[in-house]
Every structure is written in structure tokens, then in C-alpha cells.
Amino acid sequence: MKIRYLLFNAYSVGGTIxxxxxxxxxxxxxxxxxxxSVFQTRDQPRFDLDPRVRLLTLAGLRGSGWRHPIRAWLGGRASRLVPPSEVRYASFNRLSDRGLVRYLRSLDGGVLVxxxxxxxLLAARFASxxxxxxxQEHMYVRSHKPDLIDQIARWYPRLDAVVTLTDADAAEYAAILDGARTRLATIPNALTPAVRTPAAPNSKIIVAAGRLTRxxxxDLLVEAFAAVADKHPDWQLRIYGDGKERAKLQRLIHRLHLYNHVFLMGGTTTLEQELAKGAMFVLSSRSEGFGMVLIEAMAHALPVVSFxxxxxxxxxITGGRDGLLVPPQDVTGLTVAIESLIADPSLRNRLGTAAKESVARYYVDRIRGRWEQLFTxxxxxxxxSRRSSAPVGP
Incomplete structure (x- = not known):
């Protein structure tokens, strides 16, 4: 089967990539x-790519502008096809518009994800x-702006399927696409084969990871940890990731006098090794499309705490069985949950053992089979009703 994956930037670092x-x-x-990949920002992808996977770039902007004046001119002008309500709108441009439309209109048969x-939206409009x-939805539909949801309701009925990460999001799409013949399916992200060292039994490190965004x-996690550090000054919090909130978080850490307890570790492509150093993992997100890093932590037998x-x-997570769930944005509740794990090593061990068992359902062999079944x-x-008609216009 011919399967194509279309990414914004396969050369960057992030959960979707x-x-x-x-x-x-x-x-x-x-x-x-x-x-x-629509864009290319470095010579090679940051994540390992199987040599059997062909890699193609549509709108490379690397190199001197004076050598490619038309390319530079197009790259400096805003997209006419991407809705301004799309979070990444400012990163798209006329060059990416041209590359995407040419690519989508060139396709015949096979699968495009x-x-x-x-x-x-562009696949719905321009692919045959x-x-x-x-x-494939990597966040959840209600995280998008209302104008973008309107575009989704208008164009997604042309798609063959929408795949969400959770059943809750599939239900939201069903309401938005009411009456459309578009197939809805839930397929979570997969755990890939890896050597996963069990959580360090005597560690006093709390691990968190993700883009440094609101x-x-x-910020909520740092505030929660401030109370933890007062009672347990020998514990530390390590946050892995990069993003626009880094300076703001650093100021918060200094304001709360946590500079010897909370460390912004930067981005990493070796998160598996860092997880193995932890005593627990904490997810403090205001919203999540899924929470891939949760299942990665649980696969290391790390007890997890999550909003x-x-x-x-x-x-x-099944609260109390393989992790602890805290009401959304409840900073005090997050502090209490973290302290309960610090105070009770046997609870950490019990939750971690159950966590490793429960995430077996996400192993790649099982998830790959679900994708293959859907495509088939x-x-x-x-x-x-296969048609060879010309690509649909806007």
C-alpha cells in the first residue's frame, strides 16, 4: 500500500513530529x-527515520535569498490558502502554498495522512x-479557534476519515461533522520499541517534559513545586523542552527562589534516558490532545501525576490504580499529589508497576494493526466508486 505522511516540518522537534x-x-x-515535509530547517531530521521511508521537502527556504529571488519573494509573503485562525498561519507563505497545491494535485491513489x-484543509480542497x-488530529478540535472550526465543518466532509487520539474528541467531531460521510476513528499514539530502564528506586528527581508554552x-507546576521544595528541599524538578515561555518560567523560578530546585533542561532527543532517572513524572497541561509523554513515562514504571x-x-490513567489525576489547574491539589508520592515509596512502586502493565495496549504492533485495518x-x-477525476478546486 502506498502511504504518504504530510508534516509541517519533519526537521524540527515536537510531539507530533x-x-x-x-x-x-x-x-x-x-x-x-x-x-x-512542507519546510526544511536543517540537513537531517532530529528523529531517526527508517531508511526505507522516502523523505521529500516541498518549500525549502535554506540558502541565500539573492541566489533564489523568486523563492525569497514568495517566502516573504503571507499564505493565501491557510486560514489566519490556524496557530501556524504566520509560518506558512506563498511559497508553501505553491508547493502544497502542486504536490496535492500531483497525487493519484494511495493514502495521504x-x-x-x-x-x-488543503488536502480536502486540492487532493484528488x-x-x-x-x-490526523494531534490536539483536540475544541482547542482550535471558532473560525478554524467553521473551516473544519465546511471542508472536512470531503475527507475519507478523521482520526482522533481520544474517544472524547471523536464525539466532538461527530457533532461538528453531523451528517457527513467522513469516517471517524480513534487511534492513540504508539509506543515504539525501546530499552526502557525502570524508574530509579532511590531517585529524588521529578521529571516533566513538553514545549515551554502556556x-x-x-508555570502551574513550578508554583506547585514551591510548596514541595519547602518540605522536601532534597528533591528537584527537571523540565525538558524549549519554547517561547522559557524566559517567563525562568523569572518565575527566581521569584520563588527555586533556582537550586527547578531546572529548565532544554530540548532533548533522548527523553527515554532522562525518564529513567526520575522518581515520578508530572503532567501539568491546561489541555492535551493525548499525552504521549505520559505513556512513555508509564512504560518506565514511573508513577505519574497529571491534571x-x-x-x-x-x-x-485510571486514577489511584496506575497514576494520580488532579482536577484541572488545581495547583494545591497538584502539590498534595506530588507530596503523597514523595512520602510513600510503596505507593510509588505500586502505581509504577501498574502503569507499566496498563500501557501495553499502546505498543506499536497493536497500534500499527489498527492503522492498517483502517486504511484497508x-x-x-x-x-x-474509484474515480480518476481532476483534483477539486477551492
């Missing part, structure tokens, strides 16, 4: 897989109906 590359790698053994709203068009709620934010944590069913549905 990592999980999409993992999917492409998992399918490469049995299928013809292509990874298409698009991985963010702008790309999903001969292509199985699958939109959504991830690291019960929309939409993913409650579908991953969509292919069978399209076969009787």
Missing part, C-alpha cells in the same frame, strides 16, 4: 511509505478523490 515519524517507521516494513488543520485522504502549564485536563489523561477498510470502500 516524533509520533508521525514513529508511524512512518512502523509501516515501512510492509508498505511503500513517504514522509513529506495529513497532520495539522492547515494541511487537512482517488486518494484516500485521512486527517498550554503545557509549567485531568481535556482530553487525553483520563483515557490513559477505506480502500475497500473507495474501490467500487
Amino acid at each position: 516524533r509520533t508521525v515519524i514513529n508511524q512512518a517507521n512502523a509501516l515501512a516494513g510492509e508498505h511503500d511509505v513517504e514522509l513529506v 495529513t497532520t495539522r488543520p492547515a494541511l487537512n 478523490p482517488s486518494v484516500i485522504r485521512v486527517a 498550554q503545557k502549564g509549567f 485531568d485536563c481535556p482530553n487525553g489523561p483520563a483515557e490513559i 477498510e477505506l480502500q475497500e470502500m473507495k474501490a467500487p
Whole structure:
């Protein structure tokens, strides 16, 4: 089966990039897989790519502008096709518009998986109906702005399927796309094969990870840890990730006199090794599409504490059995949950052991089978009415 994944930037670092590359790698053994990146910002992707996966870039902007004046001119002008309500709108441009439309109109048959709203919308508008068009939601639909949801309601009915990470989000899409023939499916992200060292039994390190943005709620976590550090000064918090909130978080750490307790560790491509150093993992997000880092931590037998934010944590964690769920943005509750794990090593061990067992349902072999089944069913549905008509215009 010919399967194509279309990413905003396969050369950067982030949860969507990592999980999409993992999917492409998992399918490469049995299928013809292509990874298409709209932009290219470095020579090689940061995450390992199976050599059987072909890598294609649509709108490279690297190199001197004076050598490529037309490319530079197009790259400096705002997109005409991406809705301004898309979070990444400012990063798209006329050059990416041209590259995307040319690519989408060139396709015939096979599967195309698009991985963010702008790309999903463009696939609906410009890819031929001969292509199985699958939109993959990596956040959740209600996290998008109302204008973007209006665009989703208008164009997604042209897609063959929308795949969400949680059942809750699938229900939201069902309401928005009411009456559309677009298939809705829930397929969570997969755990890839890795050597996962169990959590360090005597560690006094709390691990957190994610982009340093308001959504991830690291400001709430730092505030919660301030009370923890007062009672347990020998414990420390390590936050892995980069982002625009870094300076703000650093100021908060200094204001709360936590500079010897809380450390912004920067981005890493070796999170598995860092998780193994921890005594617990904490997710403090205001919202999540799923919470991939939760299942990665749980696979190390790390006890986890998480806000019960929309939409993913409650579908991953069974509170009190394999982790602790705290009401959304409840800083005091987060402090209490962390302190309960610090005070009770046997509770840490019990939750961690159960966590490792419960995430077996996310192993890549199981998740790969669900993707293959979906693609096969969509292919069978399209076969009787397969058309070779010209691509649909805007």
C-alpha cells in the first residue's frame, strides 16, 4: 500500500513530529511509505527515520535569498490558502502554498495522512478523490479557534476519515461533522520499541517534559513545586523542552527562589534516558490532545501525576490504580499529589508497576494493526466508486 505522511516540518522537534515519524517507521516494513515535509530547517531530521521511508521537502527556504529571488519573494509573503485562525498561519507563505497545491494535485491513489488543520484543509480542497485522504488530529478540535472550526465543518466532509487520539474528541467531531460521510476513528499514539530502564528506586528527581508554552502549564507546576521544595528541599524538578515561555518560567523560578530546585533542561532527543532517572513524572497541561509523554513515562514504571485536563489523561490513567489525576489547574491539589508520592515509596512502586502493565495496549504492533485495518477498510470502500477525476478546486 502506498502511504504518504504530510508534516509541517519533519526537521524540527515536537510531539507530533516524533509520533508521525514513529508511524512512518512502523509501516515501512510492509508498505511503500513517504514522509513529506512542507519546510526544511536543517540537513537531517532530529528523529531517526527508517531508511526505507522516502523523505521529500516541498518549500525549502535554506540558502541565500539573492541566489533564489523568486523563492525569497514568495517566502516573504503571507499564505493565501491557510486560514489566519490556524496557530501556524504566520509560518506558512506563498511559497508553501505553491508547493502544497502542486504536490496535492500531483497525487493519484494511495493514502495521504495529513497532520495539522492547515494541511487537512488543503488536502480536502486540492487532493484528488482517488486518494484516500485521512486527517490526523494531534490536539483536540475544541482547542482550535471558532473560525478554524467553521473551516473544519465546511471542508472536512470531503475527507475519507478523521482520526482522533481520544474517544472524547471523536464525539466532538461527530457533532461538528453531523451528517457527513467522513469516517471517524480513534487511534492513540504508539509506543515504539525501546530499552526502557525502570524508574530509579532511590531517585529524588521529578521529571516533566513538553514545549515551554502556556498550554503545557509549567508555570502551574513550578508554583506547585514551591510548596514541595519547602518540605522536601532534597528533591528537584527537571523540565525538558524549549519554547517561547522559557524566559517567563525562568523569572518565575527566581521569584520563588527555586533556582537550586527547578531546572529548565532544554530540548532533548533522548527523553527515554532522562525518564529513567526520575522518581515520578508530572503532567501539568491546561489541555492535551493525548499525552504521549505520559505513556512513555508509564512504560518506565514511573508513577505519574497529571491534571485531568481535556482530553487525553483520563483515557490513559485510571486514577489511584496506575497514576494520580488532579482536577484541572488545581495547583494545591497538584502539590498534595506530588507530596503523597514523595512520602510513600510503596505507593510509588505500586502505581509504577501498574502503569507499566496498563500501557501495553499502546505498543506499536497493536497500534500499527489498527492503522492498517483502517486504511484497508477505506480502500475497500473507495474501490467500487474509484474515480480518476481532476483534483477539486477551492
